[in-house]
Amino acid sequence: MAAVIKKVGVIGAGQMGNGIAHVAALAGFDVVLNDVSADRLKSGMATINGNLARQVSKKAVSEDDKTKAMARISLAEKLDDLADCDLVIETAVEKEEVKRKIFHELCAVLKPEAIVASDTSSISITRLAAATDRPERFIGIHFMNPVPLMELVELIRGIATDDQTFEASKEFVAKLGKQVAVSEDFPAFIVNRILLPMINEAIYTLYEGVGNVEGIDAAMKLGAHHPMGPLELADFIGLDTCLSIMQVLHEGLADSKYRPCPLLVKYVEAGWLGRKTQRGFYDYRGAKPVPTR
Secondary structure: OOOOOOEEEEEOOOHHHHHHHHHHHHOOOEEEEEOOOHHHHHHHHHHHHHHHHHHHHOOOOOHHHHHHHHHOEEEEOOHHHHOOOOEEEEOOOOOHHHHHHHHHHHHOOOOOOOEEEEOOOOOOHHHHHOOOOOHHHEEEEEEOOOOOOOOEEEEEEOOOOOHHHHHHHHHHHHHOOOEEEEEOOOOOOOHHHHHHHHHHHHHHHHHOOOOOHHHHHHHHHHHOOOOOOHHHHHHHHOHHHHHHHHHHHHHHHOOHHHOOOHHHHHHHHHOOOEHHHOEOOEEOOOOOOEEOO
């Protein structure tokens, strides 16, 4: 019998965290949004409010739905405030050591029966679970970005994840109105195992001078009917995240075809991470994005 999830904690108020808080609150769950920065919490709530307002304007939700959803979200700067949550989803940066430290501190304050999940897009769920006191109640719940718009959620069981945790997580995702794709615990799971090597290959195509930024993006939008070009998409995801996932694939599968493109490494070293830093394969500081190569 699946555990009952009523109260959800979300660690991280950034793009993924505020998106998960948004959809969970809209679905009727009480949500505690946690971040170490008060400014990030304030910014996260402003984003949620703005995205809900956009849904109201499109008549996807009512004004009453928006008001109730906002009221269901409480803010917390300490992990202690997540103590009574039934499920806690971590959305921290895609670095294993950072996530393991969070889980170690989180498990010290959580009730024993609580489920812990990671929104990691590439890291081994089995390894992350081993950093907790409850590997059987640990699971990967990987949302797609932007969370309010994307229909898919990947569920990834670690080697120790029990059936009760899996069924409760699947039921939770269904209540959010999302579709589940179950992935084995392999590096980058399903979506990013396919998507990120394509993006990396597009960067190699740029690096080798086969085409420029606009040409590569136009080719995939017009020639393959992709809604967004691969370099534009890389900027949207964050070039640091793209690099982290390619490194996980390269190290985890030991295949040279997953070697991160040197140009991707260079952009990350320069701090040109895409939209979030206003520069990546495009420069976003003006009225219109301009290619940087």
